[in-house]
Amino acid sequence: MEYFTLNTNEKIPVIGEGTFLFTPDEAESAVLTALEQGYRLIDTANYYMNEKAVGRAMKKSSLKRSEIYLSTKLWPSEYEQASQAIDETLERLGTDYLDLLFLHQPVGNHLAAYQAMIEAVAAGKVKSLGLSNFSQNKIGELIEKTGVAPAVVQVEAHPYANQTALKEFLAPYNTKVMAWFPLGHGDKSLLNEQLFSDLAAKYHKTNVQIILRWHTQVGNIVIPGSKNPVHIAENLDIFDFELSPAELAEIKKLDVNKTYYVQTEEKLNEYLHLKQDYSKQK
Incomplete structure (x- = not known):
């Protein structure tokens, strides 16, 4: 595994297992498999309705929470009730802290x-903060208002x-990009680009592995x-x-x-x- 160092001095794995659109059973199985195969980053969300399943998989693994x-x-x-929501999220996941907590949408x-997330960091409930789907302007506004x-x-x-402009904006803050749809939502025209096929043949890899390696080398955290x-297993290799x-x-x-x-x-x-x-999660 390779790691990036965040602006909080925490280290984050460059690749993880995503759980978007996974049922609880699918999430539990996939996360447990991923952890057993060497993944150390797991990404979920309240909205995915599978946090309890992710928590179960973590506990079933042979890994310590700190790993x-x-x-x-x-x-x-x-x-509006973010502080309460954070506590409830921790309870569903069966943990007393989150390594990274995002706001899911800019609305x-x-x-x-x-602000509640900043307070959660001070309380030791969260280690690093994230923003998901926020535009450059909205990111800038939050930084300006909260510091x-x-x-x-x-x-x-x-x-x-590539999100080149956004990454240039984030660079002074040492803020990392985590990529969703890292494979272009499965677009065959992207996956089958001749360049990727040629590189796959050269390195004895798949086109998908070439794309994922590209992500990590250009500084993206990736969560297929x-x-x-x-x-x-292939995604990690x-x-x-x-x-x-x-x-x-x-x-x-x-x-x-x-x-x-x-x-x-x-x-x-x-x-x-x-x-x-969220109380109805299985």
Whole structure:
């Protein structure tokens, strides 16, 4: 495993197991498999409705809590009661601290929620703060109003969308990017780019492994989510080779600022009013 050092001086694994769209049973199985195979970063969210399952998998593993880097996210409908939501999140996950806590969407009273997260850091409940799906402007506003830069920003990022401008903005704060849709939402045109096929043949890897290695070498934390034990193992098997500077430069040329998810005001408003009963998690 390789690690990045965050602006909180905490170390985070460069690759982890994501659990988006996993049922509780799928999440528990995938997380346990990932931990057994060498993963140390697990990413979940209140909204995913599988935090209890993630907590069970962590306890079933042979690892100590300190050996696992755990990240989760608060949903907008909880922002007004963020302190309570953090405590309830800890209870669902069966842990007394979170390594990384995100605000999931830039809507509602996210300033109050971010302040509550800052207080949770002071109380020892959270080690590092993150923002998910926040634009550069909204990130800047929160930093200006609180004086606290996030340690991680989670956004869509892949070879068709490098997030170059955002990363340049975040660089002075030493804020890292965590990539969701790291494989372009499974876009076959991206996965089957001739450049990746050529590099895969050269390094005796798959196209997916080439893309994941590209992520880690350009400074992205990456959280591919897989339920398949074979794919979980393959996704981690990327540290026995290194792409050259010339190869990284060729991959950079693929950037066409293409994204697969468009954030709209209508969607954001829906998020604000979408509530779930997290006590019903299995």
